[in-house]
Amino acid sequence: MSQAVLDGVRDLLPGFRDRAEETDRLRQVPEASVKELDEVGFFKLLQPKRFEGLESDPLDFYSAISMIASACGSTGWICSVVGVHPWQIALFHDDAQQAVWGEDTSTRVSSSYAPTGKATVTDGGYLLQGRWSFSSGSAHCSWVLLGGLVFDEAGQIVDFKTFLVPRDKYEIIDVWNVIGLAGTGSNDIVVAETFIPEEFTLSMSETGRCVGPGQEQNPGDLYKMPFHSLFTTAITAPIVGMARGAYAEHVEMQQKRVRAAYAGEKASSDPFAAVRIARASSQIDGAWALCMSNIREEQAHVAKGEKIPLSLRLRVRRDQVLGTQRAIDAIDELFEASGGRALATGTYLQRAWRDAHAGRVHAANDPERALQMYGMFEFGHKVDPGMY
Structure with missing residues (x-):
């Protein structure tokens, strides 16, 4: 089934490329693109089978994202962040899963994980309030995952949780006016104080240990992988x-x-031009190969019922942040060697340059922290696995 989705996505690429300018202008991925992705089953790749999902190999999911982004960066971006959320919803209590997919298995969820909101413990759950930024694709979703620090009655922080909030409990504030990833609609989310049941929350300490209450209903190996x-x-x-x-x-x-x-020399006859594309292609291939190999190695441990070594989880993050950097280095080299025509509005190159550098500033691509943690672990220092 995953192959059918990949084949379907491949057929959609010309349309995504044709709509790329419109996507930037709208500051949202067009509804037509989202509908097409729904129809080929993209958003169900990581969704549990019991909710008409595919429970696909994550490498198929990543391959689909890469293809989509090769045609339109903004479309690829919202596919990545919205498309990965079914995997996390599957870790929530069954009540939450039923609320999201029980009546409509095509329901989509956006997110903003930074703990900028505040939650206070109350009977049966929490009172949540706050404002969150960068919720990509939120206009196409009817739920949102929000990060928040949990405070007890004494005002002390007792947990860091992800809260699942329905559309009627939050407001989307249109603030997304940017030069890169302009079509992702990564707007702000505002929640006035509202009650969130315990069953609609997930502790980051649990996800750090690769556990969650939803594993009772979704016991597949896919849902035993590390969130980070x-x-x-x-x-x-x-x-x-x-x-x-x-x-x-x-x-x-x-x-x-x-x-x-x-x-009048042909650029393709320039030996230096040939060297540049060799260097750039190696950067791209190396970034992909290391990331996919690491995920595959984690899967092998899960399949054997083994705990994933912390050294491997840190290596995943090391190669992930450096993979982003390698890809951007390749784009920079290609852009600089393409001549003035690459600057023209409508070219993929200038849009890729803007979009990739915009994606670089996402918290997941913070290289210093991930690399520092890897190095500290290698030196024998204690590292908190809950964040990696």
Whole structure:
């Protein structure tokens, strides 16, 4: 079934490319694109089978994201962040799963995980309030996952949780006016004080241990993977896709380009141009290969019923943040070597350059913290696995 989704996504790529300018102009992915993705089953790749999902191999999910982003970065981005959420919803208590998918298995969920909201413990749950930023694709979703610190009656922080909130309990504030990933509609979410039942929350300490109440209903190996591996790799996958799209357009442009300043020499005959694409393609392939190999290695431990070693989880994050950097380095080199025509509105290259650098500032792509943790662990220092 996953192959059918991948084939369907591949057929949609020309349309996504044609709508890329419209996507930026609307500051949202067009409804037509979201509908097409729904119809080919993309958003169900990581959804539990008991809710008409596919429970696919995460590598198929990442491959689909990369393909989509190679045609339109913004579309690929919302596919990554909205598409990974069914995996996390599957870890929630069954009451929450039923609320999201019980009546409509095509329900989509957006997110903003930074704990900028405040939750206070009360009978049966929490009182949540606050404002969150960067909820990509929120206009296409009817629930949202929000991060919040939990306070007891004495005002002390007792937990860091993800809260699942229905559309009638939050407001979307249109603030998304940016130069990169302009079509992701990554607007703000505002919640006035509202009650969230315990069953509609998930502790980050639990996800850090690769456990959640939903595993009782969804016992498959997919739902035993680490949150911070699955989610952060979903942030790198579209950026690698952008690099692939930039590479394809650069090669095509250089095959047609004549360099007037060099006596009409064809750009494709320039030996230095050949070296540049060799270097860029290696960066792209290396980024992808390491990320996918690490996820596959984690899957092997899960399949054997083994605990995933912390060293491997930290390696996932090391290669994920460096994979993002490798992809962006490739885009930079290709963009700089493409000549003035790459600057034209409508080219994929200039959009990929803007979109990839915008994606680079996502918290999951913070290289120093991930690399520092990896190095500290190698030196024998204690590292909190709950965040990696």
